[in-house]
Each structure stands twice: as structure tokens, then as C-alpha cells.
Amino acid sequence: MLKGEENLQLLDQPRRIVITTHHKPDGDALGSSLGLYHWLKKQGHTVSVILSSDFPTFLDWMPGREDVIFYPKHPDAGQTLFDQAEIIFCLDYSALSRTNILEAVIRDAKGQKWMIDHHLDPEDFADFVYWDSNAAATAQLVYTFLTEVLPHEEPIDADIATCLYAGIMTDTGSFRFRSTTSAVHHIIASLIDAGARNWEIHEHIYNSSTEKRLKFLGYCLLNCLEVIPDYNTAVFAVSKEDLTQFDITTGDTEGLVNYALSIKGIRLAALIVDRTELIKLSLRSVGEIPCNEICRKYFNGGGHLNASGGSSSDDLSTVVNKFKSILPEYKELLTT
Numbered sequence: 001m002l003k004g005e006e007n008l009q010l011l012d013q014p015r016r017i018v019i020t021t022h023h024k025p026d027g028d029a030l031g032s033s034l035g036l037y038h039w040l041k042k043q044g045h046t047v048s049v050i051l052s053s054d055f056p057t058f059l060d061w062m063p064g065r066e067d068v069i070f071y072p073k074h075p076d077a078g079q080t081l082f083d084q085a086e087i088i089f090c091l092d093y094s095a096l097s098r099t100n101i102l103e104a105v106i107r108d109a110k111g112q113k114w115m116i117d118h119h120l121d122p123e124d125f126a127d128f129v130y131w132d133s134n135a136a137a138t139a140q141l142v143y144t145f146l147t148e149v150l151p152h153e154e155p156i157d158a159d160i161a162t163c164l165y166a167g168i169m170t171d172t173g174s175f176r177f178r179s180t181t182s183a184v185h186h187i188i189a190s191l192i193d194a195g196a197r198n199w200e201i202h203e204h205i206y207n208s209s210t211e212k213r214l215k216f217l218g219y220c221l222l223n224c225l226e227v228i229p230d231y232n233t234a235v236f237a238v239s240k241e242d243l244t245q246f247d248i249t250t251g252d253t254e255g256l257v258n259y260a261l262s263i264k265g266i267r268l269a270a271l272i273v274d275r276t277e278l279i280k281l282s283l284r285s286v287g288e289i290p291c292n293e294i295c296r297k298y299f300n301g302g303g304h305l306n307a308s309g310g311s312s313s314d315d316l317s318t319v320v321n322k323f324k325s326i327l328p329e330y331k332e333l334l335t336t
């Protein structure tokens, strides 16, 4: 979907721009934001990336990360930038609520809102929308936005390519998911040609674990994983104490849920974590099992068909039991 194309002419002159993405940014959220940041700066715009929270340490190498403004740490300076912004990019989210404390700030800001995203059910708040739920990553859409949608000639340099490569790599599970089309591989090839050092990015993201994090993985596999063979489902339930014992911080549970899905025959996997203020759920599935419907109906969340998230204010065991009680509703999809 392309909406509000007439607004693109705003970029013909230098503008004050703020880039936002969802709370607790993942690789695609940060990679899209910083990739676009570098491009817009080279075009002469005044650009800030403003986040509602920190990002995982495995992303703490991305070019431009030191320029990111954390709104909770600098609310006044952040607010001024939002007040002055002529364009606010909304990347990798389709509902303003995903920006947590920035929701009202963005909604009330006077500048135009430009959404680039691949999540389902986009909320109608943006003046410009470049949206495709079939895209493998928002970083893929940022790439085509820069190279196909915008008329401006500004080559993709090594920093932009590195950020966008990281976004596509993380959102496709290293080019494994169904969304990894030949078009994605063509874009990846261009990003490597533009200077993305694929092996180095892989090292940064996948070989940067701490000893504690690796031992936490072993602990969870041994102690927190329950397989429910009747429903081809596997669930990790991780308590507050488990997190404290291993010093687990933002991003350290990323990817854990995929281990449950890697068991032969498992079609639905859940990671249910007690984050103190809330219980957070991550669901992954194969085929037609609708993680997003489950999260939307039962856990105040949503996402993609095969990868979704949600939350609950109940306690951990209540949420685990609720999740299990939902399985009969999906028995046919889970077992045939």
C-alpha cells in the first residue's frame, strides 16, 4: 500500500525529521531506523532517532547507535525535537500503542507522520503510508522506499547498507523464513555490493553472547521447557527468579522461543516470561496456525501469522494455564 505520495515532495528541501520505532527495538526496528537516518542526513536533513527504551546489547555496534536519543532519559530535549519535527517517521510498527510512552507524543505532534511497515492491520494515523505485510522486514521496505519510491538520487553507502542488512537478517531468521523471497536475496546482494560486511554483521549479532546468556539458554532448555505432544506444542515458562539468577536483560531472551519450535513435529511454540511489571508472551508457529489471532484474542497483542507477541497482567502460572486451555480450539490446525 502506498498512500500520500504527494507528501514526498516535502523531502525536496532540508527538513527537521524525527525517526521513531517500536518499544524495545529489535534488529529490524533499529536497523531500519538507523539506515534511514544515515540516508536522510546525507540528503541534508536534520534528523534524530528517538526511542522509548534501550535496545539489546547485541545491536550495540550498529553505525549511528551513539546518536540515538532515549526519550525517558531526555524527555525535554526529546519533546522539543517532536515539537519542531516537520516529518515523523514511524518505522516497524502499525499501531501507535507499540511505541509505549511515545504514543501520545507522536499522536499529538504537529508534523506529518510517515509510516513504513510490514505488520498487519495498520492503524489509520499516518499522512504517508508505505506498507506491505508480505515484506520480510521493514528494512526491506526502507530499501525500496529509498531506491524505488523516492525520486532522490542518493546512493546506499556502507553504513546504510550495514543497518538495512542487519534488519533483514534478523527479521528473516538469517534468511530462513518463508518471507525470504528471491527479491529479498537480490536486495541483500545489493547491500553487500554497497559495503555491508555480511560475515561481520553475523558475528556481531549471533556470536556476541555472554557466558551467562548461554548458560541461561541451557538452564531454560533443561528446566523451563514443557512439550505438549497432544497438541504439537512446546512452552517455555520463565520466572522472575530465573531472569535474576542469570542477570538477564533486554534482548537476552530473543531467539529462545525458536528452540521450542526446532523440536521435530512441534508446530506452535510459546515463550512466557515474567517481566515483573507484566507477563510477556512470544509465539511462533509453522503453516497456518495463527499466532497473531491467539495473541489478539487472548493476550492483548498481535503480530504476524507465524510470529506474534502479547502480554498479560495475570501471574505466570495463570498465563501458562490460559495458554494451554486455548490449544483445543486450534487442535485441527495443530494436529493435521
Ligand code: 5GP
Binding pocket: 119, 281, 282, 283, 300, 301, 302, 303, 304, 307, 308, 309, 310, 311
Ligand atoms: P516477539 O515475540 O519477538 O516479541 O514479537 C514478534 C512479533 O510480534 C513482533 O514483530 C510484533 O509484530 C509482534 N508483537 C510482539 N509483541 C506485541 C504486542 O505486545 N502487541 C502487538 N500488537 N504485537 C506484538
Ligand code: MN
Binding pocket: 028, 029, 092, 118, 137, 138, 171
Ligand atoms: Mn520487523
